[in-house]
Amino acid sequence: MGTTITGWGSALPDKVVTNADFASYLDTSDTWIVERTGIRERRFGGSTAGLAEQAARVALECAERDPATISYLLLATTTPDWTIPATSSALHAALGCGGGAFDLNAACAGFVYALVVADSLCRTTPGTNALVIGSDTLSRVTDQRDRATAVLFGDGAGAVVVEHAPGESLIVAHDLGVDGSAVPILNAPIGGTIYMEGREVYRRAVRAELNSITAVLEKSGLGPEDLALFVPHQANVRIIEAVNERLGIPMEKTAIVLDRTGNTSAASIPFALCEAAGEGRIKAGDLVLLSGFGAGMTWASAIIRWGVAGPQA
Numbered sequence: 001m002g003t004t005i006t007g008w009g010s011a012l013p014d015k016v017v018t019n020a021d022f023a024s025y026l027d028t029s030d031t032w033i034v035e036r037t038g039i040r041e042r043r044f045g046g047s048t049a050g051l052a053e054q055a056a057r058v059a060l061e062c063a064e065r066d067p068a069t070i071s072y073l074l075l076a077t078t079t080p081d082w083t084i085p086a087t088s089s090a091l092h093a094a095l096g097c098g099g100g101a102f103d104l105n106a107a108c109a110g111f112v113y114a115l116v117v118a119d120s121l122c123r124t125t126p127g128t129n130a131l132v133i134g135s136d137t138l139s140r141v142t143d144q145r146d147r148a149t150a151v152l153f154g155d156g157a158g159a160v161v162v163e164h165a166p167g168e169s170l171i172v173a174h175d176l177g178v179d180g181s182a183v184p185i186l187n188a189p190i191g192g193t194i195y196m197e198g199r200e201v202y203r204r205a206v207r208a209e210l211n212s213i214t215a216v217l218e219k220s221g222l223g224p225e226d227l228a229l230f231v232p233h234q235a236n237v238r239i240i241e242a243v244n245e246r247l248g249i250p251m252e253k254t255a256i257v258l259d260r261t262g263n264t265s266a267a268s269i270p271f272a273l274c275e276a277a278g279e280g281r282i283k284a285g286d287l288v289l290l291s292g293f294g295a296g297m298t299w300a301s302a303i304i305r306w307g308v309a310g311p312q313a
C-alpha cells in the first residue's frame with residue numbers, strides 16, 4: 001500500500017522588495033546581495049495562515065478534493081501566527097477541513113519532515129489523505145535594519161495533497177536529522193528577531209546537505225542521473241552550487257526560485273516544487289530529490305515519486 005501526490009499550489013504576497021529598496025537605507029548594494037546570495041527580490045506581507053490558505057486552496061482544487069474530506073492538515077512553519085493555539089487550527093477552520101491538524105516546526109527543513117510524516121500517516125490506511133503545507137512569514141521576525149539578515153528572507157507558502165493509493169509510497173527514501181549544538185548560531189527568541197552567524201551556518205549547511213543527500217541516494221540505490229529534478233532549500237545559490245558540484249547534480253536539473261523569493265524557510269521547497277510542476281518540468285512517475293536545512297540545525301532529504309498527471313488546468 002502506498003501514497004501519491006494529487007495536487008499542489010503556492011502563494012506569495014503582493015509586495016515586492018528589491019535589493020535597491022534595501023540599498024536605499026542600508027549599507028548594502030544590489031551587487032553584494034546578488035554575488036553573495038543570488039537573491040534579487042523577495043515578497044513581504046500577509047500572515048502564515050493567510051498565505052497557507054491561499055496555497056492550500058490551489059492544491060485542493062488541483063486535487064479536486066473537498067476540504068471537508070481531508071484527514072490530516074500538517075502545517076510546517078517556524079513563524080506561527082500565535083503561540084497558542086497552533087496556526088493550523090485557524091487554517092483548518094478557514095479552509096473547512098475535516099480531520100486533525102497540527103503545526104510542525106523543523107525550520108527550513110519543515111516541509112520535508114511534514115511530507116514524511118504525512119506519507120506514514122496515509123500509507124497504511126485506505127481512504128486517508130493529508131494536506132501538507134509549508135508557510136512562513138520571516139519578514140515579521142527579521143530586523144529590517146540588520147543588513148546581515150534583512151536582505152536574505154521573504155514570505156510565502158507552498159502546499160501539496162497526499163493521498164493513500166495502491167502501489168508504492170511517494171517517499172522512495174528519506175533522511176531526517178538535527179544537530180542541536182547549532183542553536184546558538186541561528187535563532188530567534190520568542191518576541192525577538194533572527195540572529196545568525198552566516199558564515200558558520202553556510203559551512204554547516206553545505207556539510208549537512210551533502211551528508212543527507214548522500215544518505216538518501218545510498219538508501220535508494222539511485223544516482224543523480226536517475227533524478228528528473230533536484231529541489232533544494234532556497235537560502236543561497238552558492239550553497240546550492242557547492243552541493244551540486246560535489247554530488248555531480250547539474251544546475252539545469254535544479255529548481256531555483258530564490259532570485260525572486262529570497263529564503264522563505266519551510267515554504268521554499270514546496271514553492272520551488274510547485275513552480276517546477278507548473279512549468280511542466282516534472283511529470284507523473286519522475287523521481288525528484290528534495291533537500292533542506294535550517295535552524296536547529298535541522299536537515300531533511302527525500303527522494304519522492306511525483307504523482308499528479310500534469311500541470312493543473
Ligand code: UT7
Binds near residue numbers: 235
Ligand atoms: O535557511 C536558513 C539558513 N541560513 C543560511 O543558509 C545562510 C547561510 N549563510 C549565507 O548564506 C552567507 O554566509 C551570507 C549570505 C549570510 C553572508 O555571505 P558571506 O559570503 O558568508 O559573507 P560574510 O558573512 O563572510 O561577510 C562578508 C562581509 C562582512 O564584512 P567584513 O567583515 O568583511 O568587512 C559583512 O559585514 O560582508 C558584510 N556584509 C554585507 N555587506 C553588504 C554582510 N551582509 C552584508 C550586506 N551588504 N547585506
